[in-house]
Amino acid sequence: MLEVKNLIKSYGNEKVLRGVDFSVKKGQTVAIMGPSGCGKSTTIRCLNLLTEPDSGKVIFRGTNLLELSSSELLKLRQEIGFVFQNFNLIERLTVQENVMLPLIKLDFTLEQRVKYARAALEKVRLADQASSYPKQLSGGQKQRVGIARALVIEPSLMLLDEPTASLDPILVKEVLEVIEDATYSQKRAVVLVTHEVSFALKVADIILLLDNGQVVEIGSSESIFTNPQSEVGKKYKELLEYY
Numbered sequence: 001m002l003e004v005k006n007l008i009k010s011y012g013n014e015k016v017l018r019g020v021d022f023s024v025k026k027g028q029t030v031a032i033m034g035p036s037g038c039g040k041s042t043t044i045r046c047l048n049l050l051t052e053p054d055s056g057k058v059i060f061r062g063t064n065l066l067e068l069s070s071s072e073l074l075k076l077r078q079e080i081g082f083v084f085q086n087f088n089l090i091e092r093l094t095v096q097e098n099v100m101l102p103l104i105k106l107d108f109t110l111e112q113r114v115k116y117a118r119a120a121l122e123k124v125r126l127a128d129q130a131s132s133y134p135k136q137l138s139g140g141q142k143q144r145v146g147i148a149r150a151l152v153i154e155p156s157l158m159l160l161d162e163p164t165a166s167l168d169p170i171l172v173k174e175v176l177e178v179i180e181d182a183t184y185s186q187k188r189a190v191v192l193v194t195h196e197v198s199f200a201l202k203v204a205d206i207i208l209l210l211d212n213g214q215v216v217e218i219g220s221s222e223s224i225f226t227n228p229q230s231e232v233g234k235k236y237k238e239l240l241e242y243y
């Protein structure tokens with residue numbers, strides 16, 4: 001489904017990604033973890049070219065995104081859902097209108113758009129808030145709208161960039177539950193950046209540990225957290241044992 005090859009990215013003189021490689025199969029969930037500033041968000045944003053890498057390949061369903069024209073890229077992006085850390089909702093639109101946004105460029109009638117938005121809101125347990133405005137919602141509810149907006153296109157690849165990072169700890173659980181229930185599908189690949197170690201252990205098939213812009217360890221969540229080889233992996237193991 002997705003193959004990432006030798007991703008390199010710098011901001012000015014700062015080398016942020018130093019050759020990141022990994023792949024994700026249909027039905028798999030990959031969690032990207034690592035210390036603050038190691039390049040996790042940059043990596044996930046490169047997967048749909050929200051951030052453009054300096055070099056490397058992002059091969060999605062056989063096509064290298066870096067070789068596409070902007071109109072071809074826009075079309076392919078319609079198969080990729082993205083959940084932002086800070087929700088990115090439009091305040092003047094209702095919850096339902098926010099969720100319908102990705103469907104606007106697609107060839108659907110208004111009736112179909114409403115139907116799909118309702119179905120996506122059901123999946124995140126927010127059907128009763130369809131007519132509310134974002135400012136009337138809690139942070140957890142806002143992020144669930146963000147997840148519904150990513151799900152509405154039935155994406156074959158779902159990307160979540162630290163989806164609980166902006167939330168009050170009390171609201172984290174409801175969002176993690178929704179991510180676990182709503183994003184998984186055997187037809188879909190999921191890539192998630194998270195600091196939530198026990199959540200990653202529960203939902204991820206593969207954990208990718210980044211440090212200083214490089215993959216320092218990659219493997220099943222059981223092997224990484226029970227027998228880590230990298231310094232970063234050893235720290236996560238200690239953290240799990242502490243809790």
Ligand SMILES: Nc1ncnc2c1ncn2[C@@H]1O[C@H](COP(=O)(O)OP(=O)(O)OP(=O)(O)O)[C@@H](O)[C@H]1O
Nearest residue numbers: 011014016034035036037038039040041042043162
């Ligand atoms: N748009 C940008 N312009 C300049 N520097 C950036 C930009 N985005 C990220 N950086 C820098 O790149 C480095 C990696 O950032 P990134 O957000 O990818 O890390 P991260 O692992 O996701 O961190 P965190 O866990 O704190 O969110 C950091 O030093 C950051 O300051």
